[in-house]
Amino acid sequence: MGHFEVVKTLDILIEHFFWPHMKRDVEIICSKCVTCKKAKSTVKPHVMYMPLPVPNEPWTDILMDFILGLPRCTYFIPSRKTDDATHIADLFFREVVRLHGIPKTIVSDRNVKLLSHF
Template identity: 35%
Template sequence: MNRGTLWYKNRICVPNVDSIRKLILSEAHDMAYSIHPGSTKMYYDLKERFWWYGMKRAVAEYVAICDTCQRVKAEHQRPAGLLQPLKVPEWKWEEITMDFIVGLPRTQKGYNSIWVVVDRLTKVAHFIPSAKLAEPYISVIVRLHGVPKRIIFDRGSRFTSRFWERLHNSLDTKLGFGTAYHPRTDGRTKELIDT
């Protein structure tokens, strides 16, 4: 105890009074000299001088509701390289794109997602209720249109499985992985899903 202040090691123990804690959080976050630090930096800055039970959570919650911080999020990834547009296919159903519509209410047959397969040249699409991939792929796409030379899709776990890779190796189809939600790769499929 030092002049009425309770200390924990070399830090001030802040009482469980919301107005005092909010004032400390506001000073550490909103003032001109603090410039809206992220929750991690703000926590480590406060941790040097103050202590209270649940301080880390309080800091994270304070930063999470800050409108300025939500609008101006720093990008922590290296910039992507130049986009490489895809060649236009020479023949219909030679190259296809695929994606899923998920989160739908479950049907009587147990489906809660739709598999969307789009021809890149003609933009014709098949909407297949999905639970499994191989059987509908063979019975709908391959049966109606033949084996495509190339398939483009995002890196969803359904498409990156060993079984899916081996199936297409045996069919001599090249798999082209795009980036999720990237309009240059499977944009037509995303466009159809959004409509």
């Protein structure tokens, strides 16, 4: 099971358990979770962000991200949250490289799926 915030953790627990002061106990546990604190750190990186250059040709420089709620005009490849890096790489080659060739650069967030085997 992953690391959830108080509300989601309570929702899951309430389905199966009850004890007095359950909300208070969950709040205390979540406030002490080291993994959650690292994931939700407010420390800003010490790197200056630079704007991306405007590409000279289409599909030579691409951006990859795992997001929801895209507008219809956006080119997207459906995938599942549970897809591993190998499957994402297969999708990339089947849907992007096959149609447009290998890009010179790929800009992405530091998603685990993109950093592992991709």
